[in-house]
Amino acid sequence: MTPLPPQPISPLDGRYYPVVHTVGEHLSEAGLNRARITVEVEWLVFLTDHAMFTTSPLSVDDKAALRAVVTDFGQAQIAELAEIEATTRHDVKAVEYFVRRRLSDLGLDAIAELTHFACTSEDINNLSYALTIKDAVEQVWLPACKAVVARLTEVATELRAVPMLSHTHGQPATPTTLGKELAVVVYRLERVLAQIEGGEYLGKFSGATGTFSAHLAADPEADWPALSREFVEGLGLTWNPLTTQIESHDWQAELYDRIRHANRILHNLATDVWTYISMGYFTQIPVAGATGSSTMPHKINPIRFENAEANLEISSALFSTLSETLVTSRLQRDLTDSTTQRNVGVAVGHSLLALDNLRRGLGEIAVNEQRLAEDLDGNWEVLGEAIQTVIRAEVTAGQSDIEDPYAMLKELTRGKRIGQQDLVAFVNGLDISDGAKARLTNLTPATYTGLADELVDHLEV
Numbered sequence: 397m398t399p400l401p402p403q404p405i406s407p408l409d410g411r412y413y414p415v416v417h418t419v420g421e422h423l424s425e426a427g428l429n430r431a432r433i434t435v436e437v438e439w440l441v442f443l444t445d446h447a448m449f450t451t452s453p454l455s456v457d458d459k460a461a462l463r464a465v466v467t468d469f470g471q472a473q474i475a476e477l478a479e480i481e482a483t484t485r486h487d488v489k490a491v492e493y494f495v496r497r498r499l500s501d502l503g504l505d506a507i508a509e510l511t512h513f514a515c516t517s518e519d520i521n522n523l524s525y526a527l528t529i530k531d532a533v534e535q536v537w538l539p540a541c542k543a544v545v546a547r548l549t550e551v552a553t554e555l556r557a558v559p560m561l562s563h564t565h566g567q568p569a570t571p572t573t574l575g576k577e578l579a580v581v582v583y584r585l586e587r588v589l590a591q592i593e594g595g596e597y598l599g600k601f602s603g604a605t606g607t608f609s610a611h612l613a614a615d616p617e618a619d620w621p622a623l624s625r626e627f628v629e630g631l632g633l634t635w636n637p638l639t640t641q642i643e644s645h646d647w648q649a650e651l652y653d654r655i656r657h658a659n660r661i662l663h664n665l666a667t668d669v670w671t672y673i674s675m676g677y678f679t680q681i682p683v684a685g686a687t688g689s690s691t692m693p694h695k696i697n698p699i700r701f702e703n704a705e706a707n708l709e710i711s712s713a714l715f716s717t718l719s720e721t722l723v724t725s726r727l728q729r730d731l732t733d734s735t736t737q738r739n740v741g742v743a744v745g746h747s748l749l750a751l752d753n754l755r756r757g758l759g760e761i762a763v764n765e766q767r768l769a770e771d772l773d774g775n776w777e778v779l780g781e782a783i784q785t786v787i788r789a790e791v792t793a794g795q796s797d798i799e800d801p802y803a804m805l806k807e808l809t810r811g812k813r814i815g816q817q818d819l820v821a822f823v824n825g826l827d828i829s830d831g832a833k834a835r836l837t838n839l840t841p842a843t844y845t846g847l848a849d850e851l852v853d854h855l856e857v
Contacts, residue, residue, distance in 0.1 A: 717739075
């Protein structure tokens with residue numbers, strides 16, 4: 397058998413690449429290395445701006461040229477870094493040598509020894525991961541999730557008054573509206589998204605074991621914690637003053653647990669919409685040229701929601717592993733976080749793929765109001781709740797002497813199918829006021845939706 401040419405192992409880099417490739421701009425080896433170069437360059441600028449060790453601030457042109465090393469980072473530079481690392485066998489050291497080459501090219505050899513000054517690899521790595529993860533979440537994942545929320549909000553608003561039989565425990569229950577049920581999902585997601593947006597991205601910059609030992613040896617007079625804080629916050633991150641060699645990754649665990657929470661809410665949406673499709677509450681809009689089944693030509697399979705379901709499960713499992721693994725490090729440092737963090741992009745990618753399928757899937761379904769109406773009209777027994785509750789109110793108000801109205805309605809309705817005429821006759825025979833009888837006999841399953849319509853107003857449209 398002829399061997400295949402090199403192929404991607406992950407479907408994210410193969411079949412689904414067009415959907416998720418934006419994650420790679422940040423959460424890839426190249427994206428990480430670009431961020432590492434950013435940190436190294438900005439540390440050089442920072443040290444010279446503060447005239448450390450009798451240096452002078454770089455000129456505007458020199459700063460621009462140094463920062464262009466980051467903005468011009470492309471395939472040639474990726475290849476050069478890989479070549480350097482093949483010799484160093486150390487990724488961060490390769491970045492240091494890469495930056496030193498650029499300094500030489502720019503005639504800035506005088507500050508070459510400030511490259512990676514007093515840094516352990518993790519000083520560079522933790523800031524680089526914080527920057528890339530922050531950008532991936534804020535620029536890629538959050539907009540995609542918000543697009544799903546926006547679509548859900550539109551549909552919830554549009555269907556806010558469309559009555560639907562509820563199915564608590566899978567059994568006919570007090571009616572609701574289709575829009576209100578979707579609004580519940582929106583409300584849940586908005587809370588989690590607000591938590592994600594309000595989360596911190598922490599960074600440390602304090603040397604080999606978080607003690608500023610080398611810094612202090614080089615300049616005992618400098619306020620190194622203050623300089624570290626200024627540098628980290630200047631990158632748009634939150635400074636962590638107390639760490640071992642590594643930043644403790646607690647913020648990552650918090651972030652991943654929140655994204656996983658959002659994933660599980662979206663998973664609940666996917667399975668519910670799939671179920672509503674199977675019940676006929678939603679119909680699927682045929683896509684020209686698409687095939688639902690290789691043998692059954694009539695089928696339109698709910699593949700968008702099934703794909704989303706599976707990818708959300710994979711993403712959530714990875715995020716769970718990430719958050720559990722990253723908060724533990726033996727003594728002052730072990731390397732388990734290095735391998736683990738390289739999979740953050742995979743977890744985000746699977747979630748992004750699910751979001752794309754959900755957004756598109758929500759645009760490929762239509763409500764079947766006739767089927768909804770049929771189910772409501774076939775389950776008049778759900779009004780038993782209303783009847784027994786009204787009787788209780790009547791008894792309390794001294795308008796009735798009925799005993800144990802719940803048991804009375806249980807006897808009438810439990811496990812039985814009764815129609816409108818049965819309920820009207822039953823209500824007219826009750827010892828309750830005429831006003832109460834009128835309210836109950838005018839009630840139908842389709843109108844017994846309480847404040848479901850109005851509750852949709854709680855969404856921020």
